[in-house]
Amino acid sequence: MSKLFFIGAGKMASAxxxxxxxxxxxxxxxxxxxxxxxxxxxxxxxxTGVRSTTDPACELAAAENVLIAxxxxxLAAALETYKGKFAGxxxxxxxxxxxxxxxxxxxxxxxxxxxxxxxxxxxxxxxAAFAGGKEANESDMALVSRIFNAAGIGLEVPERLLxxxxxxxxSGPAYVFEFIxxxxxxxxxxxxxxxxxLLLAAQTVLGAAAMVLESGRHPAVLKDEVxxxxxxxxxxxxxxxxKGFSGTxxxxxxxxxxxxxxxxxx
Numbered sequence: 001m002s003k004l005f006f007i008g009a010g011k012m013a014s015a016x017x018x019x020x021x022x023x024x025x026x027x028x029x030x031x032x033x034x035x036x037x038x039x040x041x042x043x044x045x046x047x048t049g050v051r052s053t054t055d056p057a058c059e060l061a062a063a064e065n066v067l068i069a070x071x072x073x074x075l076a077a078a079l080e081t082y083k084g085k086f087a088g089x090x091x092x093x094x095x096x097x098x099x100x101x102x103x104x105x106x107x108x109x110x111x112x113x114x115x116x117x118x119x120x121x122x123x124x125x126x127x128a129a130f131a132g133g134k135e136a137n138e139s140d141m142a143l144v145s146r147i148f149n150a151a152g153i154g155l156e157v158p159e160r161l162l163x164x165x166x167x168x169x170x171s172g173p174a175y176v177f178e179f180i181x182x183x184x185x186x187x188x189x190x191x192x193x194x195x196x197x198l199l200l201a202a203q204t205v206l207g208a209a210a211m212v213l214e215s216g217r218h219p220a221v222l223k224d225e226v227x228x229x230x231x232x233x234x235x236x237x238x239x240x241x242x243k244g245f246s247g248t249x250x251x252x253x254x255x256x257x258x259x260x261x262x263x264x265x266x
Contacts, residue, residue: 002030002065003026003063003064003065004026004030004031004032004063004065004067005031005032005060005062005063005065006032006034006044006050006067007033007056007060007066007067007068007079007082008033008034008035008070008071008078009033009034009040009041009044010035011122012069012094012119013033013044013094014043014044014047015121015122015151016069016121016148017033017050018048019121019124019150020147021048022150023150025146025147025150028048028049031048031050032050032052032053033045033051033053034052034053034059036078056082057081057082060082060085060086063089064089064090066086066089066090066091067092067093067094068091068092068094068103070095072095072096072097072098075098075106076106079106079107082107083108084108086109087109088111090111090112090140090143091111091112091113092112092113092144092147093114093115094115094116096116096263097166097263097264099114099264100112100159110133110134110136111136112132112133112135113131113132113136113140113141113144114130114131114132114133114162115128115144115148116130116162116165116166117148117151117170118170118172118173119173120152124151124152126151126153128152128155128169129154129157129162129165129169130144130148130154130155130156130157131156131157131158132144141156163257163258163260163264164257166257166260167252167257167258167259167260168253168256170256171252171253175252179205180205181201183200183201184197184198184200187201208222223237
């Protein structure tokens with residue numbers, strides 16, 4: 001039975017492991033994890049039913065697949081422990097901003113897949129994109145696709161586009177949270193209680209996103225169906241256009257993408 005070993009057992013690792021087990025990609029018994037923080041390891045096991053270990057070298061040796069989920073600043077130190085022990089294994093990294101080239105230098109293998117997930121993976125609604133290294137084969141890419149589609153969606157892209165993915169879906173949840181808060185603030189300004197305004201705002205965003213995903217129709221078409229000539233929505237959209245809403249969001253994505261590229265060069 002093929003095994004998957006997690007290096008790092010924080011919240012993202014827990015969500016991904018939970019999705020794997022729920023989707024039946026690997027049984028819980030085929031997964032294991034190590035984290036230098038015992039509390040994180042305990043929480044991982046409590047959330048997923050997957051065991052954590054105090055003997056990572058042994059678990060790594062037995063695993064055909066490895067998923068690295070540590071913070072970027074700790075990556076080099078974490079992998080130093082396992083230097084030269086990744087040969088023949090598929091190595092999947094969700095470490096933000098770390099290129100395939102750098103991962104190859106740290107692990108000693110090019111059988112790599114670099115993934116950019118986002119925080120909604122914690123709710124099983126993630127949006128991830130991934131790129132393969134020189135030695136990642138079709139089966140490797142298919143496995144990564146299954147893993148991340150089990151926790152939302154997972155799309156393969158060239159590595160050069162992962163900075164754009166970071167600016168859009170990596171940072172995007174923060175833009176959406178800001179929008180939800182602004183919607184709720186507008187409702188409160190018009191007299192709605194805060195709790196009801198926030199619930200209505202969040203459900204409105206959820207429902208609108210579901211319509212885009214489930215109908216397959218362009219957002220502009222769906223928008224037109226909500227917008228009656230001379231009506232309330234038309235007046236609201238006019239104000240958004242006046243304030244540069246669409247252009248501002250576009251610039252936010254571009255700014256975050258540029259920053260991702262900067263950080264990747266450090």
